[in-house]
Amino acid sequence: MRYAQLVIGPAGSGKSTYCSSLHQHCETMRRTMHIVNLDPAAEVFNYPVAMDIRELVSVDVIMEELKCGPNAALIRCMEHLEDSLYNWLDEELENFTDDDYLVFDCPGQIEIFTHVPVLKNFVEHLKKNSFNVCAVYLLDSQFVTDVTKFISGCMVSLSAMIQLELPHVNILSKMDLLQDKSNIDEFLDPEPRTMLAGLNQRMAPQYAKLNKALIELVEQYSMVRFTPLDLRKERSIKYVLSEIDKCIQFGEDAEVKIKELDEDMGQLEL
Amino acid sequence: MDPMESSGEENIVEESHKLVDSLDKLRVSAGSSSSNFKKKPVIIIVVGMAGSGKTSFLHRLVCHTFDANKRGYVLNLDPAVMSLPFGANIDIRDTVKYKEVMKQYNLGPNGGIMTSLNLFATKFDEVVSVIEKRADQLDYVLVDTPGQIEIFTWSASGAIITEAFASTFPTVVTYVVDTPRSTSPITFMSNMLYACSILYKTRLPLVLAFNKTDVADHKFALEWMEDFEVFQAAIQSDNSYTSTLANSLSLSLYEFYRNIRSIGVSAITGAGMDDFFKAIEASADEYMQTYKADLDKRKAEKEQLEEERREKEMEKLRKDMESSQGGTVVLNTGLKDRDAAEKMMVEEEDDDDFKIEEDSDDAIDEDEEDEEMNRFYV
Numbered sequence: 001m002r003y004a005q006l007v008i009g010p011a012g013s014g015k016s017t018y019c020s021s022l023h024q025h026c027e028t029m030r031r032t033m034h035i036v037n038l039d040p041a042a043e044v045f046n047y048p049v050a051m052d053i054r055e056l057v058s059v060d061v062i063m064e065e066l067k068c069g070p071n072a073a074l075i076r077c078m079e080h081l082e083d084s085l086y087n088w089l090d091e092e093l094e095n096f097t098d099d100d101y102l103v104f105d106c107p108g109q110i111e112i113f114t115h116v117p118v119l120k121n122f123v124e125h126l127k128k129n130s131f132n133v134c135a136v137y138l139l140d141s142q143f144v145t146d147v148t149k150f151i152s153g154c155m156v157s158l159s160a161m162i163q164l165e166l167p168h169v170n171i172l173s174k175m176d177l178l179q180d181k182s183n184i185d186e187f188l189d190p191e192p193r194t195m196l197a198g199l200n201q202r203m204a205p206q207y208a209k210l211n212k213a214l215i216e217l218v219e220q221y222s223m224v225r226f227t228p229l230d231l232r233k234e235r236s237i238k239y240v241l242s243e244i245d246k247c248i249q250f251g252e253d254a255e256v257k258i259k260e261l262d263e264d265m266g267q268l269e270l
Numbered sequence: 271m272d273p274m275e276s277s278g279e280e281n282i283v284e285e286s287h288k289l290v291d292s293l294d295k296l297r298v299s300a301g302s303s304s305s306n307f308k309k310k311p312v313i314i315i316v317v318g319m320a321g322s323g324k325t326s327f328l329h330r331l332v333c334h335t336f337d338a339n340k341r342g343y344v345l346n347l348d349p350a351v352m353s354l355p356f357g358a359n360i361d362i363r364d365t366v367k368y369k370e371v372m373k374q375y376n377l378g379p380n381g382g383i384m385t386s387l388n389l390f391a392t393k394f395d396e397v398v399s400v401i402e403k404r405a406d407q408l409d410y411v412l413v414d415t416p417g418q419i420e421i422f423t424w425s426a427s428g429a430i431i432t433e434a435f436a437s438t439f440p441t442v443v444t445y446v447v448d449t450p451r452s453t454s455p456i457t458f459m460s461n462m463l464y465a466c467s468i469l470y471k472t473r474l475p476l477v478l479a480f481n482k483t484d485v486a487d488h489k490f491a492l493e494w495m496e497d498f499e500v501f502q503a504a505i506q507s508d509n510s511y512t513s514t515l516a517n518s519l520s521l522s523l524y525e526f527y528r529n530i531r532s533i534g535v536s537a538i539t540g541a542g543m544d545d546f547f548k549a550i551e552a553s554a555d556e557y558m559q560t561y562k563a564d565l566d567k568r569k570a571e572k573e574q575l576e577e578e579r580r581e582k583e584m585e586k587l588r589k590d591m592e593s594s595q596g597g598t599v600v601l602n603t604g605l606k607d608r609d610a611a612e613k614m615m616v617e618e619e620d621d622d623d624f625k626i627e628e629d630s631d632d633a634i635d636e637d638e639e640d641e642e643m644n645r646f647y648v
Contacts (some may be wrong), residue, residue, distance in 0.1 A: 144591050155463045
């Protein structure tokens with residue numbers, strides 16, 4: 001069983017920074033983690049890249065070949081990835097053995113979720129190759145300043161998630177940049193009635209039914225709960241990682257192995 | 271506030287502070303301009319996914335306003351566009367050179383566009399005053415946004431620009447949908463969820479423009495929006511996507527559709543233009559009835575928050591000075607009494623060592639604010 005995190009979120013939400021901090025954290029914890037770059041337009045990396053989509057295709061090359069702009073080139077690159085799932089991707093995945101943990105740093109553009117099925121097919125392919133996959137959705141906490149913006153963030157997260165059909169963890173990133181943390185608390189553990197009152201207050205009256213429907217959604221599906229991440233604090237990274245591990249069911253195989261060892265030891269002693 | 275502490279922070283988040291200042295400035299001026307609130311022109315902000323046809327659609331809008339003798343004004347906010355098929359009255363590219371920004375700040379293409387927009391946003395009050403001066407001569411202001419939708423919808427500068435408009439003129443957001451690419455129900459839902467997020471973020475009236483109807487008719491979309499059972503059936507027949515979440519979402523989206531206007535348009539053929547402008551006018555009326563009233567409320571809220579913040583800061587200052595000096599201090603919010611003010615400055619400097627220790631990384635754990643966060647830390 002192998003494990004994969006798909007790190008997604010709007011441009012500028014802190015995905016690559018998260019990946020590099022996660023990598024550093026795992027190094028100090030002596031835990032193996034491989035970061036994969038899936039952004040064909042990325043240029044600079046703060047982390048060691050174990051696998052890079054730019055070896056397959058890059059935005060610059062496509063822009064030149066097809067004489068198109070950066071947005072069209074990105075979509076084209078992702079479509080190219082989809083065509084190469086069975087050759088390039090499988091070859092690269094052979095470098096990783098059982099129990100290996102991969103973190104995929106994805107492009108920020110929402111179009112790759114809404115306009116092309118490539119990421120969905122990518123995820124299906126990983127699952128077929130015995131990967132436990134979960135999505136990690138990052139949202140910049142500086143934008144979640146009131147309940148309407150929080151709902152807005154949930155909608156954006158859902159618009160990506162609906163395509164992926166994966167268990168996921170939502171993260172409020174850049175908590176270290178947030179100056180007033182008192183507002184955030186109510187969104188980390190949403191109290192539905194208060195939130196609904198807030199929405200009704202801030203939105204025009206005709207949206208009352210929509211507000212109610214969305215709050216019920218938040219209540220029903222804990223998938224719209226957010227975990228804060230402050231990259232300055234080891235404890236914060238550790239907590240986020242433990243949430244993701246739970247999601248991915250990482251470590252359950254490992255426990256079984258220890259049990260087997262005990263059994264062997266028991267037999268020896270006898 | 272301790273001057274040394276604030277300068278340290280500014281070095282790190284200099285740009286975002288500048289943006290926050292712009293936002294503050296705009297909100298303060300919103301108070302004065304909402305009393306001179308104009309009913310015209312109507313601001314139409316065109317947003318949409320990359321490739322949905324925003325610029326072509328805007329071109330069509332420009333042509334239509336000209337043909338119909340409506341007075342339009344065009345604002346281009348896309349710093350990276352190569353060439354526009356129409357002439358823009360105000361163009362971000364005149365003020366900010368995107369390639370220069372990339373070079374100077376050593377950024378990639380997305381960073382370059384974001385920063386260009388940030389730079390432009392700090393001057394945006396000037397743009398608003400230009401339009402204000404001409405308000406009596408204009409019917410519509412057409413705004414083209416950057417190719418990538420997040421750069422406008424999920425950025426501080428996008429928010430500033432939207433707020434600047436919305437606090438002075440009736441503003442309507444037009445979300446352009448790439449109709450041919452949205453024929454799969456899941457993709458459609460994904461797109462609609464995103465439109466819903468824009469509605470909640472901006473809190474402005476939203477018009478959906480189903481573009482490229484010359485390639486694919488948008489009737490299927492209208493059907494899905496009117497009858498959610500048809501939509502749910504469509505989801506279930508698409509792959510084996512059976513999920514209670516999808517069903518719940520489609521119910522929520524049904525409420526969403528009832529509150530927005532949807533028009534099928536074609537930038538190429540010009541179809542749907544009259545209906546589109548009718549929808550815009552109706553949305554502008556909606557704006558005047560609901561959002562305008564909200565504006566005054568927002569202004570009062572903002573002033574109250576400012577007052578609370580000021581009181582908190584003064585309390586903090588009072589506490590610090592008491593604990594470090596031990597003596598009583600006469601506080602002055604104004605500079606009427608110069609000597610007292612100077613005394614305050616001197617005492618602040620004495621506090622420097624004490625304050626820096628407080629703010630060091632080791633002391634972060636003791637910070638009261640973070641107690642609430644502690645349950646999220648292992």
